[in-house]
Amino acid sequence: MAEDCSISELEAKASRCRGEILRMTHRASAGHPGGSLSETDILVALYATKMRVDPANPKWPDRDRFILSKGHASPGMYAILEEQGFISKEDLKSYRVMGGTCQGHVDMKWTPGVDFSAGSLGMGLSYGIGCALAARFDGSERNAYVMLGDGEIQEGSVWEAAMAAAHHELGNLKVFVDCNRIQNDDFVENQMRMFDIAAKWESFGWAVREIDGHNMQEILDALDWFDGVGNKPAVIVANTVKGKGVSFMENNPAFHGAAPNDEQLGQGLAELGLIQ
Amino acid sequence: MSDMAATRDGYGQALLEMAGDEKVVVLEADLGKSTKSVIFRKAHPERTISCGIGEQNMMLIGAGLASSGYKPFASTFAIFTERGFEQVRNGIARPNLAVHICGSHGGTHTGTDGGSAQSIEDLAIYRTLPNMTVMHPSDYLSAMSLTKQCLGLSGPSYMRTARNKTIKLYSDESEITIGKANILRHGDAVAIIACGVLVGESLEAAEALAAEGIEAMVLDMHTLKPLDNEAINRAVDTCGCLVTAEDHSVIGGLGGAVAEYVCANQPVPLEMVGVKDRFGESAQSDEMLEMMGLTSKHIAAAARRAIQRKENN
Numbered sequence: 001m002a003e004d005c006s007i008s009e010l011e012a013k014a015s016r017c018r019g020e021i022l023r024m025t026h027r028a029s030a031g032h033p034g035g036s037l038s039e040t041d042i043l044v045a046l047y048a049t050k051m052r053v054d055p056a057n058p059k060w061p062d063r064d065r066f067i068l069s070k071g072h073a074s075p076g077m078y079a080i081l082e083e084q085g086f087i088s089k090e091d092l093k094s095y096r097v098m099g100g101t102c103q104g105h106v107d108m109k110w111t112p113g114v115d116f117s118a119g120s121l122g123m124g125l126s127y128g129i130g131c132a133l134a135a136r137f138d139g140s141e142r143n144a145y146v147m148l149g150d151g152e153i154q155e156g157s158v159w160e161a162a163m164a165a166a167h168h169e170l171g172n173l174k175v176f177v178d179c180n181r182i183q184n185d186d187f188v189e190n191q192m193r194m195f196d197i198a199a200k201w202e203s204f205g206w207a208v209r210e211i212d213g214h215n216m217q218e219i220l221d222a223l224d225w226f227d228g229v230g231n232k233p234a235v236i237v238a239n240t241v242k243g244k245g246v247s248f249m250e251n252n253p254a255f256h257g258a259a260p261n262d263e264q265l266g267q268g269l270a271e272l273g274l275i276q
Numbered sequence: 277m278s279d280m281a282a283t284r285d286g287y288g289q290a291l292l293e294m295a296g297d298e299k300v301v302v303l304e305a306d307l308g309k310s311t312k313s314v315i316f317r318k319a320h321p322e323r324t325i326s327c328g329i330g331e332q333n334m335m336l337i338g339a340g341l342a343s344s345g346y347k348p349f350a351s352t353f354a355i356f357t358e359r360g361f362e363q364v365r366n367g368i369a370r371p372n373l374a375v376h377i378c379g380s381h382g383g384t385h386t387g388t389d390g391g392s393a394q395s396i397e398d399l400a401i402y403r404t405l406p407n408m409t410v411m412h413p414s415d416y417l418s419a420m421s422l423t424k425q426c427l428g429l430s431g432p433s434y435m436r437t438a439r440n441k442t443i444k445l446y447s448d449e450s451e452i453t454i455g456k457a458n459i460l461r462h463g464d465a466v467a468i469i470a471c472g473v474l475v476g477e478s479l480e481a482a483e484a485l486a487a488e489g490i491e492a493m494v495l496d497m498h499t500l501k502p503l504d505n506e507a508i509n510r511a512v513d514t515c516g517c518l519v520t521a522e523d524h525s526v527i528g529g530l531g532g533a534v535a536e537y538v539c540a541n542q543p544v545p546l547e548m549v550g551v552k553d554r555f556g557e558s559a560q561s562d563e564m565l566e567m568m569g570l571t572s573k574h575i576a577a578a579a580r581r582a583i584q585r586k587e588n589n
Binding site for chain 1: 301323325326327328330332333334335336337338339340341342343344345346348362363366367370371372
């Protein structure tokens with residue numbers, strides 16, 4: 001369940017998550033550290049202060065849902081699930097390993113606490129609508145949170161969902177766009193210019209708030225703002241840094257889908273203050 | 277009611293009759309009047325979700341609802357379900373969520389809308405997905421019965437219905453079960469395994485063959501997956517040769533499914549009546565069946581060929 005945490009505690013938690021992201025991808029010699037590091041501060045704040053979930057009962061029907069639509073950024077998800085007690089440190093070692101709890105992309109059938117099997121971009125928001133509608137039918141106050149990437153929203157199906165969520169006035173649908181400005185091949189700007197992302201959502205009928213996705217206080221304020229938007233779906237457009245916290249990964253498209261080597265792991269952990 | 281009715285009406289009526297289960301919800305993509313989910317919507321608008329013209333979104337809204345304990349029935353034209361194929365694959369079939377998809381207006385029988393609207397591949401593509409049940413009922417009552425039985429499935433399903441009326445083949449007393457073929461006619465010379473609108477054509481073909489002294493067995497294989505292997509074994513044992521008949525491509529559909537099974541188990545001569553790797557065009561339903569070689573006449577000719585091959589063996 002949600003905890004009360006100070007900013008410094010949240011930041012320390014985020015650093016530990018970042019360390020696990022590096023360790024997981026290093027161990028697997030594969031995976032997606034960049035987009036995991038960019039989403040981490042939001043995941044930490046959300047899970048530590050807002051999510052109504054129970055690690056002892058991960059399938060609790062009236063829990064809040066969290067849908068990591070950018071499902072390749074799974075190390076970030078696994079790190080926070082381990083922090084919150086859904087899975088163990090040992091489970092983290094199974095990332096991308098045959099039979100492992102932590103599949104390459106997040107998978108609801110494999111990992112306690114994962115609410116949607118993602119990995120194919122552009123799907124999570126629609127699924128979140130289904131979860132939000134179910135909550136409404138149930139007369140429940142529970143929320144469906146969805147994390148999208150800024151590259152991901154190039155998928156047209158996202159905008160089908162954006163229209164539908166506003167049409168159905170799903171105030172219990174709460175979305176983050178992790179705008180880390182980098183996608184698989186290159187910077188978003190070079191692949192498909194997105195122009196004004198906030199204005200796009202606003203024109204689709206959403207409540208929109210832009211934040212610095214690494215400023216813990218701004219994140220906490222935005223999470224509180226979510227709760228007051230009424231019957232509009234709401235989106236936080238979070239400006240983030242791909243690879244945040246590890247100097248050589250920051251703003252570096254090479255670390256969208258590449259693991260750190262031994263030396264880089266050591267350097268990264270040191271920069272995060274996790275080793276001397 | 278007359279002797280003619282459309283399977284899509286059976287689907288819509290079934291939705292209405294399932295409304296007592298308050299977990300049943302209906303998803304539409306601006307074709308409720310066509311797929312007949314409108315029958316449910318009129319009575320239960322609060323449980324009918326308009327997804328606009330957005331099939332990809334509809335499929336995954338269904339997945340989210342199913343994961344939360346609801347029983348979603350999503351319908352659009354068969355051809356438009358295909359636009360959401362990857363959503364069905366990754367969002368529904370892979371996590372094994374019980375979303376029930378109905379694709380209406382399947383096959384060339386759809387008629388004058390032309391080739392763009394006539395899905396001839398839906399059964400094939402959904403059959404490839406693990407966890408999916410795939411059905412294509414032949415008449416109003418079987419469509420109704422199979423739709424209601426979806427509530428008993430633990431995974432997802434795809435059902436193709438047809439736009440136009442077809443002859444009623446079943447009565448209220450008929451036993452229709454997902455995964456169990458219905459033998460509509462007994463015979464020992466050839467077994468005609470059919471689905472959908474070609475079941476009626478197959479019965480007509482059997483009558484024509486009977487006039488020549490050829491007794492054909494006719495099976496309604498309304499469920500393509502799981503395929504009723506036992507029924508096929510019995511047909512092979514009894515008749516020694518087979519014909520498949522479907523308003524669908526012969527690649528990957530009922531013909532493909534039966535061929536895969538028979539070739540790997542008990543090979544016998546098999547003739548496939550179906551769309552021969554081409555697209556349709558605008559024409560009346562009966563003209564389309566003629567153009568594509570799907571009429572009772574074509575089925576009877578295929579039966580004679582199958583018997584000839586059996587005798588030549």
